Amino acid sequence: MTSATEGEKAIVQSAGITNIGRKRKGNEDSYFIDENLRLYVVADGMGGHQAGEVASKIVVDTIKKMMDEYAGGAVSVNNIGSHNLSKEAAWLYSSISEANRLVYDLSVKVKEYKGMGSTVSAVFLTTDTLIAANVGDSPIYLIRKDEVSLLSVPHTAMAEYEAFAPAGAKPLSDKFRHMITRAMGNRESVDPEIREIRPLTGDIVVLCSDGLSDKVKPEEIADIVKGNPPAEAGRILVDLANERGGDDNITIIILKISENSGSPQVTGNSNTGAGTKRESARPVVVEYDTEAFSGRALVRNITPDGLFVETAEFFTTGQKVVLTVSDINGKDSVMAKAKVASINPRGAALRFDNLTQEQKEKLESLVKHLTA
Numbered sequence: 001m002t003s004a005t006e007g008e009k010a011i012v013q014s015a016g017i018t019n020i021g022r023k024r025k026g027n028e029d030s031y032f033i034d035e036n037l038r039l040y041v042v043a044d045g046m047g048g049h050q051a052g053e054v055a056s057k058i059v060v061d062t063i064k065k066m067m068d069e070y071a072g073g074a075v076s077v078n079n080i081g082s083h084n085l086s087k088e089a090a091w092l093y094s095s096i097s098e099a100n101r102l103v104y105d106l107s108v109k110v111k112e113y114k115g116m117g118s119t120v121s122a123v124f125l126t127t128d129t130l131i132a133a134n135v136g137d138s139p140i141y142l143i144r145k146d147e148v149s150l151l152s153v154p155h156t157a158m159a160e161y162e163a164f165a166p167a168g169a170k171p172l173s174d175k176f177r178h179m180i181t182r183a184m185g186n187r188e189s190v191d192p193e194i195r196e197i198r199p200l201t202g203d204i205v206v207l208c209s210d211g212l213s214d215k216v217k218p219e220e221i222a223d224i225v226k227g228n229p230p231a232e233a234g235r236i237l238v239d240l241a242n243e244r245g246g247d248d249n250i251t252i253i254i255l256k257i258s259e260n261s262g263s264p265q266v267t268g269n270s271n272t273g274a275g276t277k278r279e280s281a282r283p284v285v286v287e288y289d290t291e292a293f294s295g296r297a298l299v300r301n302i303t304p305d306g307l308f309v310e311t312a313e314f315f316t317t318g319q320k321v322v323l324t325v326s327d328i329n330g331k332d333s334v335m336a337k338a339k340v341a342s343i344n345p346r347g348a349a350l351r352f353d354n355l356t357q358e359q360k361e362k363l364e365s366l367v368k369h370l371t372a
Contacts, residue, residue, distance in 0.1 A: 010199065012038065012125065013256040015230035019238045021211055022246030028052030029209050029251035030060045038125035039067050040253045044138050044209040046183065047116030051107075055118040058106070059099045059184050063122060066095035089131045089194050092124050096133060096184075096192045103185030117185040120192075121152055121207045123255065130199040133192045136183050139213050141221060142197075143204040148218040151205070153193040155182035205255040208237075211248035215241040230254035284366065287324040288350075290315075297347075299325075302367055304360060306341065306351040315340045315348040323350065325366065334362040 014035065020027045028045035030053075043059040045052030069075045070091040077090045085093060099120070107113045119136025132140050134152035142149045157179040184190060204225050212221070216237060224240075225233045234252045241250045284299045286309060297309045302325075315321075319340040326333035336359050338350040355363070 010125075010201070011258045013230050013258070014040065014254065015234050016040075016251075016253040017231075017234035017238055018249065018251040019211075019242070019246075021249050022242055024249055026050060026053060027249045028056055029211070029249040030056035031207075031251050031253055032060050032064055033253060034064060034067075037067060037071055039064065039122070040124075040205075040207060040255060041120065041122045042138055042207045042209055042251050042253055043121075043184070044119040044136065044211075044249070044251070045116070046118060046180075047107075047113065051113045051116035052118065054106070054113060055103050055116040055185055058103050059096075059118045059120050062099035062102055063092075063095045063120070066098055067091060067124070070095070085194060086126075086129065086131070086196060088124060088126050088129070089133075089196055092122060092131055092133050093192055093194055096120060096122070096135065097190060100135070100184045100190040101188065104188050107185055117183040119180070119209070120184055123151075123205055123207060123253075125199065125255075128198065129196050130203075130205070132195045132197075132205075135190055135192050136180055138207070138209050139218075141206040141208075141218055143206070143222045143225060144200065145202070148222045150218075151195055151197070155193075156180055199257050201258060203257045205257075207253040209249060209251040211246075211250035212237055212241050212252055214248065215244040215246075225254055225256075230256055285326045289322045290319060302363075304352075304364055304367075306338065306349060308347060308349050310347040317342060320353075321350055323352075325363065327366065332362070332366055334359055334366060336363070 014033055016031050016033050018027060018029050018031055028050075029043065030045065031042045033040050041060050041063055043056035045054070045056030047055060070077060077087070077094050103116065103118060107116045119134070119138040121134040121136075121138040121140045122132070123140060124131040124133075132151040134140060135155065137154045137156050138152070139150060139154065140152040142151050182190065204222075206221055206225060220240075221237065224236050227233075228236060233254055237252055238250050284302055284307070285296070286299045286307065287296045288294065288309060299307050299309060301308050307325075317340050321338045321340065322335065323338050324333055324335045336355055337353045339353050341349045341351040352363075
């Protein structure tokens with residue numbers, strides 16, 4: 001097995017998925033995948049009245065914003081004391097610390113959010129290191145050859161007791177397994193666990209919330225992700241967790257690292273629609289409706305054949321969608337049927353289905369107007 005990063009960026013296949021599960025009324029998990037920065041984050045929110053959802057969203061949004069600023073050179077990293085970290089690891093540490101501060105401040109100021117919090121697990125890939133960071137109990141698994149190891153450090157009463165209890169000590173009851181000892185937003189400051197390793201070709205990394213890890217063993221996760229592409233493996237794992245009860249929200253990010261590439265290419269995650277891409281100077285407004293959900297998005301990449309919609313909704317390949325496309329002011333709208341041609345972590349590529357000549361002309365006119 002060779003190093004995946006020897007001065008060049010490795011090829012990474014990635015996919016993410018989130019699911020409400022079978023018992024919860026809402027989804028308090030959040031995640032994001034930044035393919036350009038190679039940053040991957042899962043956050044599991046905690047708190048009533050949608051406070052957990054608010055906390056997890058603050059965590060992922062803040063980490064992404066801060067990491068973008070650090071990578072772009074807009075800001076310098078905060079002083080993180082005696083921690084012996086690389087520059088990039090210090091970025092991640094500082095970003096998590098800032099996210100923690102914002103969640104804590106809101107929980108103190110807003111009565112409805114009192115006591116809210118979140119876990120966070122993050123992976124950041126540089127040209128020669130894989131940086132894993134976590135607060136809480138959302139695991140980060142590394143599958144290397146036939147072995148599964150934990151890159152994260154679980155912050156639970158049970159894990160800490162097992163780590164320090166003397167040999168032969170009486171085990172704690174199962175209720176301590178989810179008693180979190182460190183979380184985002186519980187205190188004014190937090191100390192994330194940081195681990196830096198050299199990634200190898202063939203490595204697979206899985207970040208997930210405990211909605212998966214409580215229901216599916218690490219060895220089972222490894223078998224599934226080794227035998228399937230990331231997106232398909234994610235769907236299989238969600239289905240398995242739900243078959244076993246689906247007691248909690250389920251969120252998963254899967255990364256597969258393959259051979260070097262001379263350019264920072266990421267396979268399987270192109271945000272292009274069907275046909276030759278045309279990027280509009282101004283966005284198109286697209287409203288989409290399926291039998292399961294409806295939504296609205298701003299789209300810049302559109303062709304006479306189709307378009308790409310960035311959304312967290314869970315589309316499936318071949319799914320039928322009704323689209324209403326209009327300009328930014330909601331004028332010159334065109335309604336058309338479409339099918340999902342492909343999906344990736346950022347959304348779905350939709351191909352127009354059985355367009356009439358009138359619909360084609362209206363779409364072409366709209367695109368020409370926007371790119372003029």
